[in-house]
Amino acid sequence: MAAPANGTAADAAWAPHLASAPGAEVVVDAVGKTxxxxxxxxxxxxxxxxxxxxxxxxxxxxxxxxxxxxxxRIIAGALAADQGTVTVxxxxxxxxxxxxxxxxxxxxxxxxxxxxxxxxxGPRAQRAAGLHExxxxxxxxxxxxxxxxxxxxxxxxxxxxxxxxxxRHRAAFARALASRPSLLLMDEPFGALDAITRERxxxxxxxxxxxxxITIIFxxxxxxxxxxxGDRVAxxxxxxxxxGEVIEISLARPRHATDTDTEAFLAVKRRIRAALRR
Amino acid sequence: xxxxxxxPPDEQLLTEPADEADLALVGEQDERADLAAxxxxxxxxxxxxLGTGALGLAVLALLWQLIATLINDPVFLPSVSQTAASFAHxxxxxxxxxxxxLWFDALTSLRRILIGFAGGTVIGVALGAGMSASRVVxxxxxxxxxxxxxxxxxxxxxxxxxxxxxxxxxxxxxILIGVAPIMAVVTVAALDEVPExxxxxxxxxGASPRYTMLRVQIRAALPxxxxxxxxxxxxxxxxxxxxxxxxxxxxxxxxxxxxxxxxNTALVFSGIIMIAIIxxxxxxxxxxxxxxxxxxxxx
Numbered sequence: 001m002a003a004p005a006n007g008t009a010a011d012a013a014w015a016p017h018l019a020s021a022p023g024a025e026v027v028v029d030a031v032g033k034t035x036x037x038x039x040x041x042x043x044x045x046x047x048x049x050x051x052x053x054x055x056x057x058x059x060x061x062x063x064x065x066x067x068x069x070x071x072x073r074i075i076a077g078a079l080a081a082d083q084g085t086v087t088v089x090x091x092x093x094x095x096x097x098x099x100x101x102x103x104x105x106x107x108x109x110x111x112x113x114x115x116x117x118x119x120x121x122g123p124r125a126q127r128a129a130g131l132h133e134x135x136x137x138x139x140x141x142x143x144x145x146x147x148x149x150x151x152x153x154x155x156x157x158x159x160x161x162x163x164x165x166x167x168r169h170r171a172a173f174a175r176a177l178a179s180r181p182s183l184l185l186m187d188e189p190f191g192a193l194d195a196i197t198r199e200r201x202x203x204x205x206x207x208x209x210x211x212x213x214i215t216i217i218f219x220x221x222x223x224x225x226x227x228x229x230g231d232r233v234a235x236x237x238x239x240x241x242x243x244g245e246v247i248e249i250s251l252a253r254p255r256h257a258t259d260t261d262t263e264a265f266l267a268v269k270r271r272i273r274a275a276l277r278r
Numbered sequence: 279x280x281x282x283x284x285x286p287p288d289e290q291l292l293t294e295p296a297d298e299a300d301l302a303l304v305g306e307q308d309e310r311a312d313l314a315a316x317x318x319x320x321x322x323x324x325x326x327x328l329g330t331g332a333l334g335l336a337v338l339a340l341l342w343q344l345i346a347t348l349i350n351d352p353v354f355l356p357s358v359s360q361t362a363a364s365f366a367h368x369x370x371x372x373x374x375x376x377x378x379x380l381w382f383d384a385l386t387s388l389r390r391i392l393i394g395f396a397g398g399t400v401i402g403v404a405l406g407a408g409m410s411a412s413r414v415v416x417x418x419x420x421x422x423x424x425x426x427x428x429x430x431x432x433x434x435x436x437x438x439x440x441x442x443x444x445x446x447x448x449x450x451x452x453i454l455i456g457v458a459p460i461m462a463v464v465t466v467a468a469l470d471e472v473p474e475x476x477x478x479x480x481x482x483x484g485a486s487p488r489y490t491m492l493r494v495q496i497r498a499a500l501p502x503x504x505x506x507x508x509x510x511x512x513x514x515x516x517x518x519x520x521x522x523x524x525x526x527x528x529x530x531x532x533x534x535x536x537x538x539x540x541x542n543t544a545l546v547f548s549g550i551i552m553i554a555i556i557x558x559x560x561x562x563x564x565x566x567x568x569x570x571x572x573x574x575x576x577x
Contacts (some may be wrong), residue, residue: 108476130485161574
């Protein structure tokens with residue numbers, strides 16, 4: 001579990017988290033999933049192959065019902081595939097693991113815990129399960145560092161209902177990071193936020209990702225969001241649903257919301273539009 | 279000063295959760311939004327609300343005193359001061375003379391309530407947990423509860439007297455019978471309401487199924503269960519006083535009945551006020567627990 005730290009001095013305060021969790025490679029091999037409700041069978045996914053390189057940010061893009069959330073849940077281990085296999089960091093996925101952090105549209109913080117205790121929930125639960133032996137002072141120090149990292153330094157003792165929408169998302173982010181995941185799975189995480197807060201969350205996400213290079217799979221139905229964030233965009237759709245084209249986004253980083261009307265950006269957008277039609 | 283703290287306190291009280299999120303987003307503009315100031319303002323709003331509530335009670339007492347003075351017939355309607363004097367007089371003196379003082383009757387009723395309520399809560403929560411965990415248990419118990427729940431517990435009084443005699447037991451069982459089905463129903467609802475996603479979140483954070491059940495599912499259901507206890511407690515008072523009116527030789531219901539028979543109206547009021555005080559204190563205890571369990575209600 002412990003890998004050599006490769007963070008900078010500035011990271012040292014919270015270095016144990018991400019610096020020690022290099023991105024994992026994700027391999028999805030011929031995955032299929034069929035839901036049965038009553039006598040009806042719905043094929044949600046069929047023959048999905050996807051390889052996500054270590055430290056890469058891949059977006060899954062497609063319309064509602066294209067199976068992108070299903071695929072994400074299978075990778076998370078929250079849902080079992082009917083066919084095919086998923087491996088993360090070389091290990092087959094058989095169930096949920098703190099190594100694979102998840103973030104959804106609703107932050108789903110534990111409403112009875114302060115921000116600080118929300119963030120410490122994962123490490124404490126893992127300690128109860130005997131996965132590590134870090135003691136409370138150590139966890140406390142890590143939690144404080146994470147709070148600072150996500151800009152909630154003064155809100156460690158606040159309860160979720162006392163935080164704004166963006167703050168709740170950042171707290172959920174910190175909670176996922178506290179488990180030192182090597183892969184973050186994000187299912188339209190900023191879909192419910194207003195445009196301005198959303199833009200800030202994009203910058204925040206990229207900032208964390210660029211410093212620490214964990215692997216991220218990001219589900220969205222927003223083409224511009226996919227282009228702004230992704231190294232690659234996997235376009236999903238079709239009948240039965242699966243991954244169509246995987247498009248490399250070679251636009252230079254950092255990418256800004258203001259770049260969305262440049263010719264290069266529009267060209268990528270047109271290409272993805274065409275892939276979505278197919 | 280944060281934007282939050284400059285909002286009029288009434289705005290904060292009346293907003294729906296959705297609006298609250300919007301307000302919170304306004305707060306987001308100000309990254310220095312100050313948690314301590316926000317909480318201080320909320321505390322101030324709460325104090326103001328309590329003050330208004332006390333004012334309401336004071337107005338009620340004033341009206342009562344005014345009407346009683348106009349009627350000037352202590353048997354029909356004793357004044358506030360007459361009732362207070364009666365309360366003070368009989369608090370430590372037996373009524374009727376072979377009976378017990380007010381404080382003793384109050385303790386008797388309180389003991390019956392607490393024993394019956396505790397038993398009913400334990401049984402109800404256990405049933406509810408079983409029903410939430412197992413479909414078979416749910417389908418088996420659900421119709422039983424649905425049949426029992428609408429029945430007024432008072433209808434069982436003669437049965438309990440036949441089966442359990444006239445001691446304390448039938449009164450406690452009466453309370454229990456009223457509380458248990460309510461607690462079973464609210465427990466099932468509270469546990470069912472915990473979103474699947476919340477449990478999944480705990481699991482992806484490395485929590486074992488057992489840890490998730492204890493620290494997330496049951497914990498998340500706790501406020502709902504406590505709210506159910508407040509509802510059940512109100513019902514318990516109805517049952518116990520009615521039972522004491524009909525079939526008892528002690529307790530506040532018995533005292534009120536006796537006082538009424540002898541046209542000691544001031545003492546009837548004293549008994550009623552005693553019930554109000556105890557019920558208020560018990561509810562305040564449950565409310566306190568609820569606030570501990572659910573920080574979002576601390577407003």
